[in-house]
Amino acid sequence: MPAALPSKKDIKAEAMKRRICAAAVSCIDELGYAETSINRIQERAGVSRGALTHHFPTKQALVAETAMRLLHAAAKPVKSLRSGRRSAGVDPVYDLLMASWTDVANTAQGRAFVEILVACRTDRDLYDVLAKDLHTWNAESVAEISDLYVGSGDADDDAALLWSICRTFIRGLLIHERFVSDPDHLARMMERFAGIMKSHLLVRD
Amino acid sequence: MPAALPSKKDIKAEAMKRRICAAAVSCIDELGYAETSINRIQERAGVSRGALTHHFPTKQALVAETAMRLLHAAAKPVKSLRSGRRSAGVDPVYDLLMASWTDVANTAQGRAFVEILVACRTDRDLYDVLAKDLHTWNAESVAEISDLYVGSGDADDDAALLWSICRTFIRGLLIHERFVSDPDHLARMMERFAGIMKSHLLVRD
DNA sequence: CAAAGCAGACCGAACATTCTGTTTTTAATA
DNA sequence: TATTAAAAACAGAATGTTCGGTCTGCTTTG
Numbered sequence: 001m002p003a004a005l006p007s008k009k010d011i012k013a014e015a016m017k018r019r020i021c022a023a024a025v026s027c028i029d030e031l032g033y034a035e036t037s038i039n040r041i042q043e044r045a046g047v048s049r050g051a052l053t054h055h056f057p058t059k060q061a062l063v064a065e066t067a068m069r070l071l072h073a074a075a076k077p078v079k080s081l082r083s084g085r086r087s088a089g090v091d092p093v094y095d096l097l098m099a100s101w102t103d104v105a106n107t108a109q110g111r112a113f114v115e116i117l118v119a120c121r122t123d124r125d126l127y128d129v130l131a132k133d134l135h136t137w138n139a140e141s142v143a144e145i146s147d148l149y150v151g152s153g154d155a156d157d158d159a160a161l162l163w164s165i166c167r168t169f170i171r172g173l174l175i176h177e178r179f180v181s182d183p184d185h186l187a188r189m190m191e192r193f194a195g196i197m198k199s200h201l202l203v204r205d
Numbered sequence: 206m207p208a209a210l211p212s213k214k215d216i217k218a219e220a221m222k223r224r225i226c227a228a229a230v231s232c233i234d235e236l237g238y239a240e241t242s243i244n245r246i247q248e249r250a251g252v253s254r255g256a257l258t259h260h261f262p263t264k265q266a267l268v269a270e271t272a273m274r275l276l277h278a279a280a281k282p283v284k285s286l287r288s289g290r291r292s293a294g295v296d297p298v299y300d301l302l303m304a305s306w307t308d309v310a311n312t313a314q315g316r317a318f319v320e321i322l323v324a325c326r327t328d329r330d331l332y333d334v335l336a337k338d339l340h341t342w343n344a345e346s347v348a349e350i351s352d353l354y355v356g357s358g359d360a361d362d363d364a365a366l367l368w369s370i371c372r373t374f375i376r377g378l379l380i381h382e383r384f385v386s387d388p389d390h391l392a393r394m395m396e397r398f399a400g401i402m403k404s405h406l407l408v409r410d
Numbered sequence: 411c412a413a414a415g416c417a418g419a420c421c422g423a424a425c426a427t428t429c430t431g432t433t434t435t436t437a438a439t440a
Numbered sequence: 441t442a443t444t445a446a447a448a449a450c451a452g453a454a455t456g457t458t459c460g461g462t463c464t465g466c467t468t469t470g
Contacts, residue, residue, distance in 0.1 A: 009435060009448070016449085032327030034239035038426065050451040059426065111326075117380050118323050121316075122237030127383060138384040153397065161397050164381065168394065169370065172377025175322050176369065178332060179343040189373065192358065192366050200401060214414075214469065221415090243460060255417045264460060 017055050020045045021066045028066075028112040033119045038062070063116060064129040070113040071137050074104055093149065093201045097166055097194040105170045114174050141167070145201075152200040162201050169193055222260050225250045226271045233271075233317040238324045243267070268321060269334040275318040276342050279309055298354065298406045302371055302399040310375045319379050346372070350406075357405040367406050374398055 023045035027036045038059055042052050056062035104110050120127040142160040151158025173186055180186070228250035232241045243264055247257050261267035309315050325332040347365040356363025378391055385391070 007436075012435090013449080030327065032324060034324060035327065037424075039424075048451045049453090051449070053427080054449060054451095057427085114380065115323065117383055118320065119237060119239060120383055121380070122235060122240065131383070134384050135386055153400075158397075161394060164384075164390075165374065165394055165398050168377040168381045169374045170377070171380055172373040172375070175319065175326070175376055176373045178322055178325055178336070179339050180369075181340055185369075189366060189370050192363075193370050195358075196401065196405060212470085217415085217469095242458075244458075253417045254419090256415075258461080259415060262461085 013055065016047070016051060017065065018069075020047060020052055020055065020062065021069050023047075024062060024066045025070065025109055025112045028115045029108040033115040060126055060129065063119075063126060067113065067116045067120075067130055068133060070109050070116070071133055073109060074113065075137065075140065091198045092203060093198040094194045097170070097197060098190065100166070101170055101173065101190050105174060111174055114171055117171075138164075148204060149201045150204050152202060159201060162197065166193075166197055166201075218260065221252070221256065222270065223274075225252060225257055225260065225267065226274050228252075229267060229271045230275065230313055230317045233320045234313040238320040265331055265334065268324075268331060272318065272321045272325075272335055273338060275314050275321070276338055278314060279318065280342060280345065296403045297408060298403040299399045302375070302402060303395065305371070306375050306378065306395050310379060316379055319376055322376075343369075353409060354406045355409050357407060364406060367402065371398075371402055371406075 020041065024036070024041050027041050027044055031040065038049075038052065041062070042049055045052070052062075056065065105114075116126075116130075120130055142163055145163040146157070146159045149159045149163075151160075151162045153161070155161065170190075173190060176189070177183070177186060225246065229241070229246050232246050232249055236245065243254075243257065246267070247254055250257070257267075261270065310319075321331075321335075325335055347368055350368040351362070351364045354364045354368075356365075356367045358366070360366065375395075378395060381394070382388070382391060
């Protein structure tokens with residue numbers, strides 16, 4: 001594993017890929033997965049068709065890499081919340097949940113990721129590409145939490161279960177928006193939910 | 206409001222629409238919203254293009270009507286749970302939530318509905334058609350619950366808030382499937398969640 | 411016989427992908 | 441260090457398919 005330091009070529013390639021994936025994210029977030037075409041991503045990224053095709057030979061490859069990047073980007077915030085600003089707010093779990101909503105889920109990246117998640121429910125090819133990373137990401141996320149918290153239930157993996165529940169609710173909240181006219185309602189739901197959960201996910205002693 | 210009893214023509218038209226919408230539901234459930242085309246719906250419904258076009262001049266009209274039907278179909282189960290099988294199971298709220306998952310959400314209809322919900326997050330035209338019905342459906346659903354239950358929190362609409370949280374979680378659960386390898390895990394999450402919620406949504410005395 | 415229901419061909423637009431060139435970068439050689 | 445051939449990065453046209461929507465007829469119903 002030489003981990004050869006990146007050449008000028010690699011740097012440009014990485015910059016190009018990042019640019020294209022960023023365009024893909026904003027497209028998916030604003031237009032939805034169904035209306036996101038290669039043409040539109042290309043246009044939004046300000047990149048020629050040849051360049052895009054060179055780095056991502058198929059649409060699936062582009063979506064897959066975009067999803068991977070979103071996945072790895074979403075892993076950071078939880079870790080940073082783990083180390084940073086302890087005991088600053090009301091409750092660590094409450095803070096974690098509220099931050100997960102505002103800083104991770106309810107962002108262009110978070111919304112785009114949910115779009116891709118929904119897409120790979122029915123797109124088996126896409127799912128096959130992402131499945132492994134989704135599972136390991138999930139396992140790591142759950143392990144991080146289990147390391148710090150313990151659940152109020154009987155099962156020994158109760159903290160993991162509760163954290164999965166939290167993430168599931170937060171993702172669902174993105175979809176619930178269309179049901180209510182007042183956007184403030186989502187914040188109220190989030191607060192109420194976090195208030196309930198903080199008495200079940202307890203800091204390890 | 207004459208509510209003229211349906212003629213033979215109307216009956217046939219209704220049957221045709223039902224058939225097409227059913228095909229749309231199974232398409233959206235199995236292929237996802239992005240891969241659902243008029244051609245495929247037509248093929249699955251075993252209907253000619255002319256017939257389909259006659260009843261639904263545009264794709265949006267078809268999706269909108271399909272969503273309406275799903276919405277009205279999803280209103281029933283909650284009502285039936287309200288009247289039927291009281292005190293049969295562990296807890297009325299627990300039963301209600303578990304039934305909402307197995308009988309409403311985790312069905313072809315439920316999954317298709319979520320697909321449409323996700324789609325109309327970014328499709329403003331579709332949302333404009335559905336918004337009114339989504340809001341009133343939501344209001345009715347919440348009213349039904351508030352009529353029977355009271356929340357553990359301070360707010361006077363706490364039961365409504367909690368019920369919205371429940372529905373949001375259940376919808377999110379449909380998406381969470383791709384994160385875990387064991388499908389049984391979803392059931393565990395559902396049970397744990399319902400167990401928590403039953404101590405916050407309380408039967409009115 | 412008028413009108414609605416139905417059948418299927420047809421249309422331009424947009425799609426993902428493939429392709430032929432052109433430019434730039436890399437690495438090997440002198 | 442200068443030269444050069446190969447490889448990679450890019451540009452953009454061309455291709456065949458599929459899309460949603462329209463249009464022209466035929467059939468059934470009222």
